Amino acid sequence: MAKTLGPVKRKFSPWDDPAEKPFIEFQNVTKRFGDFTAVENLSLKIYEKEFFSLLGPSGCGKTTLMRMLAGFEDPTEGSILLQGKDISGTPPYKRPTNMMFQSYALFPHMTVEKNIAFGLEQDNLPKADIKARVDEMLALVKLETFAKRKPAQLSGGQRQRVALARSLAKRPKVLLLDEPLGALDRKLREETQFELMDIQTTLGLTFLIVTHDQEEAMTVSDRIAVMDRGEIVQVATPAEIYEAPNTRYVADFIGDINLVEGKLAAIETKGESEFCSVVCEGGMKAVVEQSTACPAAPGADVTFAIRPEKVRISTEEPADKTANALYGEVWDIAYLGDFSVFIVRMDNGQTFRAAQANAARLVDRPITFGDMVWLTWPPEAALVLTR
Known part of the structure; x- marks a missing residue:
């Protein structure tokens, strides 16, 4: 079995061990609602103590999959x-x-501690055990001083933590999170993502999160399943999903990317690598270095793909203009604080994106609107996709 590519968040990759048995397994699961198929013949393995994300656009079947695991829906098949x-x-x-x-679904007439204790009281646990568990959960989510408040007296982030504490109080083997951070502002959402990761690691539970937010999935997950129209397109670590997407859909859904249609012209083997020459629309030519076998034969229709941050932009002409070099005019600039995105237009009307980190605090940028620039990239920075 191939080992995980790229970095992982922690020393944890049971999916690489053939002897490791999955904690959760979907076996050929299909779910239909009348004539509509929400999930189609889906199989998936999730391992114990994994923080796993189901990622995809609205209507792709990710929430249906979670609801079937929770027991709110039954599979039609599988x-x-x-x-x-x-x-x-x-x-x-x-x-x-x-x-x-x-929505968090907190009881508005109950205090924070009563909300957390509700499920435990329904299970008829002894009062002393309930108090101990509630105190433990309040400490875990850092809400000890808010125990006597009601939900209306809390901020959105605090209500989110109460809902999390209540979900964890019964010590489930699996915690299911359905878009749990969607109601929070960006800064609070980012802070809460790291809190969730710390809590999951501390408790050693299996977390399954449903989200359409790519950054959220990339931040919290050990692995991600990218879904489309009821099917799983790719399951991999965040680094693999971003750096080695297996389809054009995954490449385009995760982050920003340049995608150009073309034909595979030739393949040349050098050492352990294969160099794929691609002739793209508009006459652009590119050479892509593959550490694995090129996914197609010469003459096949392919897509050339490269992330903007891997494209170098400069007003100086490169020494070697024969491979992976484009010349064009800066057509637009998006200043995003930590980096800037340059949209460069070629003579044939084609546009290409390059991203540059704003490493220095500059008032006047050396590259601006209307500048003629060169775009270059190394062969190993790009991908050849066949579907």
Whole structure:
């Protein structure tokens, strides 16, 4: 089995071990609502203590998949296994899972501590045990001083943490999070993402999160499943999803990327690498270095792909203009604080994006609107995609 490419968040990659058994497994699961198929013959393995994301646009089936795991929906076909046991047909309250909803669903008339204690009281736990568990959860989410307040007296971020504490209080084996940070502003959302990661690591639980936010999935996940129209397109670590997408859809959905249609002209082997020569629309030519076998044969239709941050932009003419060099005019600039994106227009009307980190605090940039610039990139920075 191929080992994980790129960095992982921690020394944790059970999916690379053939002997490791999945904690959660979807086996050929299909879910239909009348004539509409929300999930189509989907198989997926999730491992214990993994922070796993289901990522995709609205309507791709990710929430349906989570609801089937929670027990709120039953599969039309296929099986769902938890620790090797089929849980299809098991009611939600008998499953060792808990779900945190996007709306938080807090009881407005109850205090923070009462909200957290609610599920424990329903299970008839001793009062002393309930108090100890509530105190533990309040400390975990850093809300000890807010125990007597009601939800209306809290900020959005504090309500989110109360909902998280209530979901964790029953110590589920799997915590399901349905767009849990969608109601928070950007800065608070980023802070909460790291809090979620710390809590998940501290408790050693399996977290499954549904999100359409690419940055959120890239930040919190050990692995990501990118979904489209009820199917999983790719399952991989954040680094693999970004650096080695397996389709044009994944490449375009995650981050920003230049995609140019073309034909594979030739393949040359040098050492352990294959160099793919691509002739693109508009006459552009590019050479791509592949560490694995080129995915197509000469003459095949392919897509040339490269991330903007891997494209160098300069007003100086490169020494070698024969490979991976374009010349054009700066047509637009997006200043995003930590980096700037330059949209460069070629003579044939084609546009290309290059991103440059704003490493220095400059008032006047050396490259601006209307400048004629050269774009270059090394062969190993690009990809050849066939679908």
